[in-house]
Amino acid sequence: MNDHELIYRIQQGDHQAVITLHKRHADRIFHYLYMQTGSYHDAEELLQDVFFKAARNLKTFKGKSSFKTWVFKIARHTVIDYYRGSQKEKDTQSMEMDKFDFIGKYVDSAEDTALNHIQMNEVIKYIEELPSHYQSVLHLRFFEGFSIKETSKIMGKSVLAVKSIQHRARAALNQKMKMEVYDA
């Protein structure tokens, strides 16, 4: 059953649909919140806010975008509020690296040999050092698999702006990796 059908059933009062829809998205939203805040505890708290807001506004969901796009947009606004309300700075150092548990080795083309010298966890470390809006775009695009257009909806930016951020993020990442190879 797809999300739109579940929402229809929720509106008809189907308890199981509530649980199914929640279960389908809770972990991915939690991951996003954790990535944005760097705090396991805060991500737990914010997850409640996201689902509360989503439920409050579910009747306004018209199905023009996917539910996933819509709820991620709510998650993004919730994170914005979190930083504004608490005056917190993102603590990238507190990210629990072991949680990522990356496996495998990054295999790259001959034209970009720099990456072959770097371990996967180092690539991830560089990604985490990027400005948060760069990380957001990369995460939404390549982890969640959102299209440029969907990412632009979630972030409230134009398609051109998202393309631009993605390009800059990629350039910044390449620069960091080249510097690492050079330093080594």
Added chain:
Amino acid sequence: MKKKNKEDQDLKNIFEKKHLIKAPKVAHEKSLVAFQQGLESSKMTKPANPKFKRQLFASIGSAAVIGIMVILLLDTDLFANNDPSSTPSPPAADVEEETVEEVEENMEQSGQPIHLNDIGEDEEFINEVLERPIFDANSYSPNLQSFDNAFVLDLPTNWSMEETTEDDHLNVYLSGDETEQIQIILFNKEQTDGALIDYAEELLSNYNHTDQTIVPSSSIIEKITQEPLSFNRYEMLFPFNIEEAQVYAFKNEDIGRYYEIFIAEFFNRQMIYVADLPLDNKETWQTSWEMLASLAPEEMPYLMLDETEMHPTYARPVEGEAIVHLGALRIDSIDIELYVNEELGMTSYIESGTETEKIDEDVYTEWRFYDRRFSDFSFYSYGMVKEGFPLDQGYQPIFNTFGMDPALYNEKDGAIPHHYNYGNNSGGNNYNGYIEFFEVEGNWYFERVHEDYQDYNGGIFHERMRLLKNEAEHF
């Protein structure tokens, strides 16, 4: 595989190696309860403040959470029942709802800072926001006013406009004769989402209010679709994507004022639009929307180039968007790409998807640009004349050179030098066009638009020609 696709795939491979960080069980449980509570609370008229929900859930132990879940799962009438008083909610939730009501009331009355992202939907107020009288366009009589040396808006008669420049933004103040006050803030540098909302909230903290609501963009679209604005220029109704805009409304019944705020991206610039209007004069509310929808670039094509990818030789962005006229009144956005012509020694921009054709004749070379999405027979072109071209011999030799019947020449009073119009509406052929010659650094070039009315295309080839010529750089 293209380099960009390869890089995208590489990043996908990296992210695929990431393991999903799952929410702990207790977080699952609490957020499910929050989801459930949100669904219940959406049935109530007053929007609740989720910050208080968070405080509530933080204080509930996991055992209590599981207890609530059991109740929810067992109570099959819970969703169908719209009467909150009969809902078997835990005592803590009842206390919390009461607290939310009290705190909200206090906040509204005391005019404490606004938190836009916490504002919910108040259906009654939304209906009030959307219920606007039919607009009398005849009484509007706007004048076109420019601001920021780049944009224009329709300013009604008897309104005044002032413009001030700050470090990172431009302020445009509009004042009407019915006490209307509108402020447009246009940022020069990209603000983070948080900074933008902070700015809007600081601005709004000056406006005490008694009611507030978020206004769903879908309801605005529905309203304007049913009752169109006087000048419906944009496909998205406004000069920004209304679906991505944040719209809020406030009112202060004590002093009789209504406020509405749009936070949107206006031609790649972040914009906050605040209208402060008389609560009991709804005709002025529609003026606010009319003015907002009238915002447009002063000159088109208006380019928004993506400067992240530059051509390695010519140092110009390889792609972007252009805002262009569509017919006489409409405004459209098109994707554009860099056009490089080594033979002409020129770079410029054309719409993505345009087909080109080179025609090499004895005394000129012409590059024609076709867009089959609009027309099979129409085109615009850019060319260069060779030695021996009959430039100063009048239209007849020129028309002969282009293989056109000189009888098609349309002479016009006050003709532009070296500009020749032509047209034909007989024998089943119906087309018109022009050829104009001009000099750049001692070389003679020409532009041409040929429009065939078998598949009339609303003049878009004139607009595309303007784009090509305006942006042409010869090297």
